[in-house]
Amino acid sequence: MLYIPCPHCGLRNETEFHYGAEAGVAYPDPNALTDSDWAKYLHIRANPKGWLAERWVHFAGCGRWFNLWRNTVTHEIGPAYLPFTEQPKSPANGQEGLKA
Amino acid sequence: MNTNDTLAPGIIGRRRAAALPEQPPQLWKSVKPKKAYDIIIVGGGGHGLATAYYLAKNHGLTNIAVVEKGWLAGGNTARNTTIIRSNYLWDESAAIYEHSLKLWETLEEDLGYEMFFSQRGVLTLAHSVSDVRSKKRNLYANALNGIDSEWLTPEEVKKLVPIINISEDVRYPVHGATYQPRGGIAKHDWVAWGYAKAASDLGVDIIQGTEVTGFDIRNNKVQGVHTSQGTIAAGKVGMVAAGHSSVLANLAGFSVPIQSRPLQALVSPLLEQVLNTVVMSGAVHVYVSQAHKGELVMGAGTDAFNSYAQRGGFHVIEHQLAAALELFPIFSRAQVLRTWGGIVDVCPDASPIIGLTPVENLFINAGWGTGGFKATPGSGWVMAHTIATGTPHELNKPFALDRFVTGHLIDEHGAAGVAH
Numbered sequence: 001m002l003y004i005p006c007p008h009c010g011l012r013n014e015t016e017f018h019y020g021a022e023a024g025v026a027y028p029d030p031n032a033l034t035d036s037d038w039a040k041y042l043h044i045r046a047n048p049k050g051w052l053a054e055r056w057v058h059f060a061g062c063g064r065w066f067n068l069w070r071n072t073v074t075h076e077i078g079p080a081y082l083p084f085t086e087q088p089k090s091p092a093n094g095q096e097g098l099k100a
Numbered sequence: 101m102n103t104n105d106t107l108a109p110g111i112i113g114r115r116r117a118a119a120l121p122e123q124p125p126q127l128w129k130s131v132k133p134k135k136a137y138d139i140i141i142v143g144g145g146g147h148g149l150a151t152a153y154y155l156a157k158n159h160g161l162t163n164i165a166v167v168e169k170g171w172l173a174g175g176n177t178a179r180n181t182t183i184i185r186s187n188y189l190w191d192e193s194a195a196i197y198e199h200s201l202k203l204w205e206t207l208e209e210d211l212g213y214e215m216f217f218s219q220r221g222v223l224t225l226a227h228s229v230s231d232v233r234s235k236k237r238n239l240y241a242n243a244l245n246g247i248d249s250e251w252l253t254p255e256e257v258k259k260l261v262p263i264i265n266i267s268e269d270v271r272y273p274v275h276g277a278t279y280q281p282r283g284g285i286a287k288h289d290w291v292a293w294g295y296a297k298a299a300s301d302l303g304v305d306i307i308q309g310t311e312v313t314g315f316d317i318r319n320n321k322v323q324g325v326h327t328s329q330g331t332i333a334a335g336k337v338g339m340v341a342a343g344h345s346s347v348l349a350n351l352a353g354f355s356v357p358i359q360s361r362p363l364q365a366l367v368s369p370l371l372e373q374v375l376n377t378v379v380m381s382g383a384v385h386v387y388v389s390q391a392h393k394g395e396l397v398m399g400a401g402t403d404a405f406n407s408y409a410q411r412g413g414f415h416v417i418e419h420q421l422a423a424a425l426e427l428f429p430i431f432s433r434a435q436v437l438r439t440w441g442g443i444v445d446v447c448p449d450a451s452p453i454i455g456l457t458p459v460e461n462l463f464i465n466a467g468w469g470t471g472g473f474k475a476t477p478g479s480g481w482v483m484a485h486t487i488a489t490g491t492p493h494e495l496n497k498p499f500a501l502d503r504f505v506t507g508h509l510i511d512e513h514g515a516a517g518v519a520h
């Protein structure tokens with residue numbers, strides 16, 4: 001069980017949250033899209049082996065979405081931050097691991 | 101096939117556990133990688149080994165290496181709960197999984213290797229009115245595709261599985277089930293060994309403990325792979341790396357719509373045989389069978405988040421066991437011997453990707469997610485065809501990577517509502 005730091009409620013059990021995959025995927029301009037850009041927006045999300053900035057929603061608490069750095073190999077939790085705020089630096093410190 | 105080894109439904113007794121044949125000390129030749137191969141398969145799981153075997157057997161290509169970063173079948177192949185069935189909803193899925201099931205039916209003879217393939221039937225339970233509707237829809241689709249599948253009432257389910265609780269007075273009552281008599285289980289590590297031995301006998305090099313760390317790509321054409329043991333040249337390369345498919349695709353310079361998730365399973369200690377068919381319930385996340393030696397084998401749901409850690413949270417196991425106990429009260433006296441996890445490669449439509457990539461001569465077989473063991477023979481068969489001829493087999497054409505652009509998804513998630 002992960003312990004996840006909700007920016008609003010503090011440290012809570014993983015079972016209070018739902019997962020939202022890669023954070024910071026911008027909504028594309030629908031008028032300027034090719035089919036393959038659209039497919040990318042719909043279906044492709046980062047899946048790195050290492051640190052990932054990802055979305056969570058605290059459905060059983062404040063009900064709000066936020067972002068979190070988490071390591072997909074060690075399950076180590078990094079900083080949490082609010083959407084549309086500046087993203088904290090990756091805890092990887094240059095050791096990015098394998099991107100995907 | 102072990103037909104006389106399989107219990108008739110409703111009969112409880114001990115299978116011939118003592119009759120496991122001795123393993124020969126060496127099943128495949130151990131080799132040093134050559135400088136170059138016609139074809140390199142990345143990933144020594146069941147699908148990679150089957151691909152190599154059918155390349156040799158069906159297409160006469162034997163200058164092939166299977167390159168595995170760990171040990172043979174140490175990925176999902178020998179971590180899965182081995183449920184085999186073909187009663188999928190959509191025509192495209194039914195076709196490829198049924199092709200696979202037909203191959204399973206003669207696989208032990210074909211490979212000359214026992215795998216304890218046991219067609220003990222697979223029950224898929226329905227727990228609500230809408231569940232019944234969607235399972236029946238599935239059943240009618242199966243009938244149109246000539247796939248054996250029948251509807252059982254709760255009483256008929258009880259007859260087949262005497263230990264099941266069909267009381268109305270529970271959280272998820274059994275409202276009926278689909279039953280595929282030809283479905284079943286097999287011994288997964290033996291499946292990998294059988295393919296490895298047969299491929300090796302035909303001249304395929306099996307190279308363990310060697311990680312592919314990059315691709316040699318020039319003019320958008322793959323020329324070889326970089327590995328922890330140096331660069332190996334190759335005319336063609338097949339990526340068959342399950343949970344690591346995104347990582348490998350990224351090394352080759354393209355993206356795949358895959359997320360890697362932990363999926364867990366567990367076993368009990370060895371028990372008297374109490375269950376001689378496979379019971380699945382997508383709604384309550386229970387998948388259980390009893391292996392030939394007597395351990396109850398159960399699968400859980402996936403953990404919610406991306407991971408490469410090959411382990412999951414214990415609350416997922418607890419959730420799964422709570423549901424299993426309600427269905428099978430007798431299990432309350434069994435213990436959990438061991439739990440483990442694998443990393444499964446999940447596609448948005450819960451269907452695999454098998455075919456060409458944006459890089460010439462580089463092929464991909466991925467995205468089988470929580471349900472690819474059953475497809476091992478069929479997947480290897482069509483992947484071998486795709487690599488050998490450079491064009492997809494009829495059966496894997498619909499599973500191309502570009503379906504995410506065309507929108508021709510094969511949505512087995514919502515439709516089937518089951519994971520394995």
Ligand SMILES: Cc1cc2nc3c(=O)[nH]c(=O)nc-3n(C[C@H](O)[C@H](O)[C@H](O)COP(=O)(O)OP(=O)(O)OC[C@H]3O[C@@H](n4cnc5c(N)ncnc54)[C@H](O)[C@@H]3O)c2cc1C
Pocket residue numbers: 142143144145146147148167168169170171172173174175176177178179180181182183184310311312313340341342343344348363364365399440441442443444468469470471472473474475520
């Ligand atoms: C707990 C669990 C239960 C499951 N239950 C079922 C079930 O009941 N029925 C069913 O049909 N399916 C089931 N599955 C799914 C099934 O196991 C997989 O879909 C299937 O095994 C995947 O294909 P594979 O055998 O080739 O994968 P794997 O055995 O994972 O093979 C991939 C191989 O690639 C290797 N690799 C990765 N990266 C590299 C690299 N860079 N260089 C070299 N090698 C590399 C890995 O080490 C691995 O050995 C289950 C899975 C799990 C985890």
Ligand SMILES: [Zn+2]
Pocket residue numbers: 006007008009010058061062063064
């Ligand atoms: Zn909160």
